[in-house]
Amino acid sequence: MKKQIIAASLIAALGLAHTAAQAQSVNVICSAQAEWCSLIATVYAKTTGVKINMSLKGSGEAFAQLNAEKENPKTDVWFGGTGDPHLQAAEQNLTLEYKSSTLPQLQTWAQEQAKQSGYKTVGIYSGPLGFGYNTELLKKKNMPVPQTWEDLTKPIYKGEIQVANPASSGTAYTMIATLVQLMGEDKAFEYMKRLHKNISQYTRSGTGPIKAAARGETTVSISFVHDAPGEAIQGFPVLAITPKDGTGAEIGSMSIVKGAKNLAAAKKFYEWALTPAAQELGAAAKQFQVPSNKAAKVDSHVPDFKKIKFIQYDYAKYGASNERRRLIAKWEKEVNALPR
Numbered sequence: 001m002k003k004q005i006i007a008a009s010l011i012a013a014l015g016l017a018h019t020a021a022q023a024q025s026v027n028v029i030c031s032a033q034a035e036w037c038s039l040i041a042t043v044y045a046k047t048t049g050v051k052i053n054m055s056l057k058g059s060g061e062a063f064a065q066l067n068a069e070k071e072n073p074k075t076d077v078w079f080g081g082t083g084d085p086h087l088q089a090a091e092q093n094l095t096l097e098y099k100s101s102t103l104p105q106l107q108t109w110a111q112e113q114a115k116q117s118g119y120k121t122v123g124i125y126s127g128p129l130g131f132g133y134n135t136e137l138l139k140k141k142n143m144p145v146p147q148t149w150e151d152l153t154k155p156i157y158k159g160e161i162q163v164a165n166p167a168s169s170g171t172a173y174t175m176i177a178t179l180v181q182l183m184g185e186d187k188a189f190e191y192m193k194r195l196h197k198n199i200s201q202y203t204r205s206g207t208g209p210i211k212a213a214a215r216g217e218t219t220v221s222i223s224f225v226h227d228a229p230g231e232a233i234q235g236f237p238v239l240a241i242t243p244k245d246g247t248g249a250e251i252g253s254m255s256i257v258k259g260a261k262n263l264a265a266a267k268k269f270y271e272w273a274l275t276p277a278a279q280e281l282g283a284a285a286k287q288f289q290v291p292s293n294k295a296a297k298v299d300s301h302v303p304d305f306k307k308i309k310f311i312q313y314d315y316a317k318y319g320a321s322n323e324r325r326r327l328i329a330k331w332e333k334e335v336n337a338l339p340r
Contacts, residue, residue: 031081
């Protein structure tokens with residue numbers, strides 16, 4: 001009888017230990033660049049004692065995973081990536097309403113992102129869409145630096161441009177939404193058909209094209225311009241520019257997954273990620289977006305928003321699931337299906 005009692009006690013103790021161990025971890029999908037995700041995981045574990053089980057996925061892939069796992073979520077927090085799929089996840093009730101006490105400390109665009117989503121997501125950084133280019137290849141091939149969207153369709157850039165696939169990349173969807181708002185839908189799709197002839201590859205990840213440009217695997221990328229300085233700091237001959245005729249910007253976002261198994265830990269990570277110290281880790285990882293916390297230091301490599309011509313990007317409309325799904329399907333049918 002004593003042995004049975006001891007065994008039962010041991011089993012109970014092991015169960016409690018397992019529960020405690022679970023409480024000391026949080027499962028995060030990170031849709032930011034790998035270096036930033038890794039630094040977040042390392043710093044958070046060292047400063048809080050809580051382990052982050054981190055998986056890296058583009059924002060389109062992350063949304064697809066949350067949707068596939070909605071009956072039994074394996075993720076607690078979705079960190080980073082363009083805001084449109086975060087808004088779509090909020091609309092489809094895949095994420096949890098959570099109103100942080102830090103909201104008043106955030107930039108207006110971050111607060112508006114939270115309000116639009118019913119406080120199911122929040123802006124953590126922002127950055128403009130533009131063109132990256134390999135300076136050595138441009139010089140070698142005697143090509144000019146593209147200045148406008150229309151420049152990218154010139155025959156001289158045939159086979160010289162990479163952009164991501166909007167089905168898997170929030171960066172590429174931001175491009176579609178930007179062009180539709182800039183030109184009108186009909187003209188935007190006619191433009192993308194012409195641009196298609198000059199595309200050498202549609203990559204899975206939004207950061208793939210700028211990395212390819214930096215390493216000389218393509219001459220020009222369509223990407224977020226804040227990704228270029230990190231590559232240049234590593235010694236790669238790459239610069240970035242925003243189009244003179246106007247561009248959009250991402251609001252990188254963060255969401256708590258509805259049904260998160262480690263909800264208390266998820267909320268603690270969420271609050272931590274909104275602090276100035278946490279947001280400054282972006283620049284430490286050579287990622288140069290504008291942080292959403294007003295008190296966070298802005299690195300000198302961060303693009304000066306005052307010098308960029310922005311469109312009035314409608315985040316609510318283009319973050320809606322029906323609109324996003326419709327535009328991506330139209331791109332697949334009318335653009336991606338064309339020969340090059």
